Amino acid sequence: xxxxxxxxxxxxxxxxxxxxxxxxxxxxxxxxxxxxxxxxxxxxxxxxxxxxxxxxxxxxxxxxxxxxxxxxxxxxxxxxxxxxxxxxxxxxxxxxxxxxxxxxxxxxxxxxxxxxxxxxxxxxxxxxxxxxxxxxxxxxxxxxx
Amino acid sequence: xxxxxxxxxxxxxxxxxxxxxxxxxxxxxxxxxxxxxxxxxxxxxxxxxxxxxxxxxxxxxxxxxxxxxxxxxxxxxxxxxxxxxxxxxxxxxxxxxxxxxxxxxxxxxxxxxxxxxxxxxxxxxxxxxxxxxxxxxxxxxxxxx
DNA sequence: CGAATTTATATTGTATACAATTAAATTGTA
DNA sequence: TACAATTTAATTGTATACAATATAAATTCG
Numbered sequence: 001x002x003x004x005x006x007x008x009x010x011x012x013x014x015x016x017x018x019x020x021x022x023x024x025x026x027x028x029x030x031x032x033x034x035x036x037x038x039x040x041x042x043x044x045x046x047x048x049x050x051x052x053x054x055x056x057x058x059x060x061x062x063x064x065x066x067x068x069x070x071x072x073x074x075x076x077x078x079x080x081x082x083x084x085x086x087x088x089x090x091x092x093x094x095x096x097x098x099x100x101x102x103x104x105x106x107x108x109x110x111x112x113x114x115x116x117x118x119x120x121x122x123x124x125x126x127x128x129x130x131x132x133x134x135x136x137x138x139x140x141x142x143x144x145x
Numbered sequence: 146x147x148x149x150x151x152x153x154x155x156x157x158x159x160x161x162x163x164x165x166x167x168x169x170x171x172x173x174x175x176x177x178x179x180x181x182x183x184x185x186x187x188x189x190x191x192x193x194x195x196x197x198x199x200x201x202x203x204x205x206x207x208x209x210x211x212x213x214x215x216x217x218x219x220x221x222x223x224x225x226x227x228x229x230x231x232x233x234x235x236x237x238x239x240x241x242x243x244x245x246x247x248x249x250x251x252x253x254x255x256x257x258x259x260x261x262x263x264x265x266x267x268x269x270x271x272x273x274x275x276x277x278x279x280x281x282x283x284x285x286x287x288x289x290x
Numbered sequence: 291c292g293a294a295t296t297t298a299t300a301t302t303g304t305a306t307a308c309a310a311t312t313a314a315a316t317t318g319t320a
Numbered sequence: 321t322a323c324a325a326t327t328t329a330a331t332t333g334t335a336t337a338c339a340a341t342a343t344a345a346a347t348t349c350g
Contacts, residue, residue: 011198011199011256016195017270017272017277018174018177018266020285020288021169021280022174022188023213023284024170024284024288025163025166025167026213026337026338027213028162028163028167029163029167029337032163043306044305044306045305047161047163047167050161051158054157059329061329068172069306070307070308070309072306072309072329073307073308074329075330076305076306076331096314096328097314097316097328098328098329099329099330111156114156115153115155117156118156118160126287127286134283135166136165139165139168139169139280142172142272143165171307187334188336189335204299205298205299214336214337216299217299217302217338218337218338221335222335222336240297241344242297242298242345243345244298
C-alpha cells in the first residue's frame with residue numbers, strides 16, 4: 001500500500017515534498033561552503049557575484065529580480081560585498097533613488113578563482129547529467145509564475 | 146548549442162542547479178506561509194510539529210537527526226514552541242544532560258487544523274503526481290550520503 | 291576510583307530571509 | 321504646477337541556519 005491510510009498520514013514528514021526540497025537546498029549550500037570559503041564568500045554572496053560577473057552593473061531592484069531577494073536581504077549583503085571591495089556603489093545620474101553597484105577589478109579577478117567551482121560541485125552531487133537536467137525542469141515548473 | 150562556450154559560461158546563474166533548488170525551496174516555503182499563519186507556525190516550526198505529531202516525545206538530538214538541524218537552531222525554536230504551549234519540556238530520568246520535549250494537548254489539537262494543509266499546498270504547486278514522485282527521488286539522491 | 295574524554299544541549303556571533311515601515315525621489319494627474 | 325500616489329532602497333524586527341564555544345553530565349579507562 002503506497003497511499004496514506006488515515007487522515008493524519010499525509011502530515012508525516014516522509015510524505016512531504018517540501019521537506020526533502022528544503023533539506024536538499026541546505027545540503028547543496030553546505031557542500032559549497034568549503035569551496036567558497038577560499039574566496040571569502042558565502043553562498044548568497046556567491047550567487048550575487050555571479051550576477052555581477054555576468055552583468056557588471058546592477059541596481060538593487062534588478063539584482064532582486066535576478067536573485068529573487070528583496071532589499072531587506074540585499075542591502076546588508078551588498079554592504080558586505082562592498083566592504084570586501086568586490087563591488088562599488090555609484091550614484092545614478094537619472095534617478096537619485098536608484099543605487100547602482102558595479103563590479104570592481106578585484107571582483108572580476110575573483111572570477112578566475114571561482115571558475116573551477118561548478119565542476120567541483122558537480123563532483124559532490126550524486127546525480128547524472130540527465131538526472132540533473134530532469135531536476136532542473138521540475139524545479140523550474142515549481143518556480144514558473 | 147547547449148553546452149557552455151567559454152570557461153566562464155559555467156559561472157552563469159542559468160547553468161546552476163543549486164540556484165533553482167535554492168529558489169524553489171524558498172518559493173515553496175513562501176506558499177506555506179499564509180496557510181501556516183492560521184496555525185501561528187512558521188515553516189520550521191511546522192516540520193517540527195510534524196515530528197511531534199508522529200513521535201509524541203523527542204529529545205533535541207533525535208529531533209536534530211530527523212530534521213537535519215542542530216541545537217543552535219533547535220534550542221530557540223523549541224523555546225518558542227514551548228512558549229506557545231505546543232510542546233513541553235520534561236527532564237530525563239536516565240540522563241540529566243538530555244532534554245526531552247513532549248507534545249501537549251494543545252499541540253495535538255493543532256493537528257486537526259493542519260490536516261488540510263498538504264492538500265492545499267499540493268494545489269499550489271504545479272507538478273503532477275508523477276512529477277512530484279520523480280522530484281522526490283532526485284532530491285533523495287542528493288541527500289543520500 | 292578519578293582524570294580524561296565524550297556527549298547533550300545551550301549560547302554566542304555572523305549571515306541570511308522576509309514582512310513591515312520609513313524616507314526620499316519621481317511620476318501621474320487634476 | 322501642486323500634490324497624491326508610486327517607486328526605490330534602507331531600516332527594523334523576527335525567525336532561521338550554522339560554526340564555534342561553553343557547560344554540565346556521563347562514560348571510558350588507566
